[in-house]
Amino acid sequence: MAQNKVAGPEIERLIQLLSKLPGLGPRSARRAALHLIKKKDQLLVPLAEAMGIAVEKIGVCSSCGTVDTSDPCAICCDAKRDQSVLVVVEDVADLWALERAAAINARYHVLGGTLSPLDGVGPEDLNIASLIERCQGGGISEVILAINATVEGQTTAHYIMDQLTGLAVNVTRLAHGVPVGGELDYLDEGTLTQALRARTRF
């Protein structure tokens, strides 16, 4: 008996491609495909269209490196944002997270990863040269390194700080401390130590 030939190759291909999405495995991809097929007009047709438009329109912002449908992106073009502050992030997902939190009204610079000599990722593989260019261009007074608090992230942050030395910009980084809503009992020693050191007046 031929296994898996439950339907035409077109459906199998759809399932196979859906299963490559993060968060979907082979089983849930099959469920998603069936859901799409059943809700053809409400979901499959609009999603196919939305993806077609995404293929056509979405590109990388030549200024900050995020993905958007316009170049420069909507954020870089937004005149209401503080033009003197650049928030440096590893990835577009981090930019989206900061924007969702509405944490700051400034512009961004997406590195596209972190330095990782073991994986062969050097400074030339990241958008570091363009960051320095933007800072040299003038008008930037502060660069906030909103880079993950991992070993690679911090190595990258130090490298960028070195590169920016001598330019008239303040380089800052995110505070370490207890997450809002967090319990001390569940925190690691490093975070607790940093939170104590950086304690503020009540």
Next chain:
Amino acid sequence: MAQNKVAGPEIERLIQLLSKLPGLGPRSARRAALHLIKKKDQLLVPLAEAMGIAVEKIGVCSSCGTVDTSDPCAICCDAKRDQSVLVVVEDVADLWALERAAAINARYHVLGGTLSPLDGVGPEDLNIASLIERCQGGGISEVILAINATVEGQTTAHYIMDQLTGLAVNVTRLAHGVPVGGELDYLDEGTLTQALRARTRF
């Protein structure tokens, strides 16, 4: 600060549509969208194409009610299958599950749901009339009711059995018992009772 306007409306729409897939929430839809955009050529373009093809080609088999790119579907057209046996399932997903298990080499009939008077689902809303027609057409010697062992499923099974009375077909149903790999300790009383009653010689 405008929240959520992290990118153009096209990206937001893609995220919103992806979040309607089963298994993806708003957060994982965002991750999936970003993944698609980053892997444009490897994933976004082929997936958009696959969906376009699905929109164009996939329909419901007029014979058995499954979804496929041809009508009658590949299974109904498969001459190597036992033409005298019909496996009645609630949903296309159940058909796919049986085919994955390669449990039987016969043809199917998809009801499209179960009887549910409270939800206003009557016999005329399911593919029951077409099942009876297929059986009256002759050549069918056995109808296997592979319907979920839920209250609605069993009500539907009883209804179908009544309708098929008088036709020259054997109506059978799936065995109840201990799932393969299952532990008695975790099974409900109903299943245990059925498994004991239907015990077989070792």
